[in-house]
Amino acid sequence: MTRVEVAAPPVIALSGIAKTYRRGSRETPALEETGLAIRRGEFVVLLGPSGCGKTTLLRMIAGLVVPSAGSVSIMGEPMWQRGKRSTAAGAHLGMVFQEPNLFPWLSVGANIGLPLELQGVPKQARPQRIDALATLVGLDGFQEKRPGELSGGMRQRAAIARALAGGPDVLLMDEPFGALDAFTRDAMNLELQRIWSETGSTVVLVTHSISEALFLADRVVLLSPRPGRVVWTSEVDFPRPRSLDVQGQQRFQEMAKEIRGRLGVGG
Numbered sequence: 001m002t003r004v005e006v007a008a009p010p011v012i013a014l015s016g017i018a019k020t021y022r023r024g025s026r027e028t029p030a031l032e033e034t035g036l037a038i039r040r041g042e043f044v045v046l047l048g049p050s051g052c053g054k055t056t057l058l059r060m061i062a063g064l065v066v067p068s069a070g071s072v073s074i075m076g077e078p079m080w081q082r083g084k085r086s087t088a089a090g091a092h093l094g095m096v097f098q099e100p101n102l103f104p105w106l107s108v109g110a111n112i113g114l115p116l117e118l119q120g121v122p123k124q125a126r127p128q129r130i131d132a133l134a135t136l137v138g139l140d141g142f143q144e145k146r147p148g149e150l151s152g153g154m155r156q157r158a159a160i161a162r163a164l165a166g167g168p169d170v171l172l173m174d175e176p177f178g179a180l181d182a183f184t185r186d187a188m189n190l191e192l193q194r195i196w197s198e199t200g201s202t203v204v205l206v207t208h209s210i211s212e213a214l215f216l217a218d219r220v221v222l223l224s225p226r227p228g229r230v231v232w233t234s235e236v237d238f239p240r241p242r243s244l245d246v247q248g249q250q251r252f253q254e255m256a257k258e259i260r261g262r263l264g265v266g267g
């Protein structure tokens with residue numbers, strides 16, 4: 001008996017995309033024609049040197065940067081239709097930036113609940129959802145605090161909760177832990193792995209840290225120096241849940257060495 005395997009369509013499909021920023025007569029080619037397909041539930045890490053176009057690529061997935069060429073689709077929905085951003089495609093996405101960008105005058109709970117308000121979730125239904133999100137990111141009990149009363153790591157937890165509030169299929173994260181100290185960053189990487197496994201969402205995370213990439217990723221996608229393009233991808237198959245000890249494994253260090261070599265940073 002033969003079994004016909006029908007491959008699931010990718011959650012994110014980037015095809016022939018390129019980006020040249022134009023300011024007056026000045027042109028900056030940020031991304032050179034490239035493509036990428038991301039599967040449902042996959043944890044993909046985009047890795048590359050500073051200025052290679054990682055943020056541009058992530059913002060293009062988010063529909064915040066208009067491609068100069070090529071197409072972006074999210075869950076089969078084209079992001080751009082006759083020059084207009086598709087609300088349906090955008091609704092599948094949540095985004096976390098390097099800075100948590102919380103409203104300082106609102107409580108942590110109110111910040112987390114903003115997408116619920118925008119989605120028209122009735123006021124009475126919100127506190128329960130906010131509490132569940134706060135618990136998910138380890139902030140239960142902090143809902144009434146102001147962002148200014150939290151540590152950097154806790155503020156970023158709140159930003160993650162807010163990004164998850166709309167129930168996105170895809171979580172886009174641009175160097176979310178780049179501003180945190182090394183200890184907090186390790187803790188947040190463990191937390192993110194747990195949150196990802198509990199939510200089942202697809203994650204695309206940008207970093208320039210090789211060890212963060214290998215620790216978190218199902219697949220590492222390496223971008224070339226500017227103009228960026230996907231030059232190499234590698235599955236990362238350490239069993240999950242991973243502990244930080246995985247970084248001490250020989251295989252981990254071999255992969256890090258290979259990536260350093262491909263990035264031209266020696267080792």
Ligand SMILES: Nc1ncnc2c1ncn2[C@@H]1O[C@H](COP(=O)(O)OP(=O)(O)O)[C@@H](O)[C@H]1O
Nearest residue numbers: 021028030049050051052053054055056057226
């Ligand atoms: N809005 C913009 N206008 C003009 N140039 C830009 C803009 N955004 C980014 N760039 C340029 O595009 C290149 C890629 O930037 P970026 O995507 O931010 O890279 P990365 O996130 O990898 O550091 C850089 O040379 C940057 O200066």
Ligand SMILES: [Mg+2]
Nearest residue numbers: 054055056174
């Ligand atoms: Mg960037």
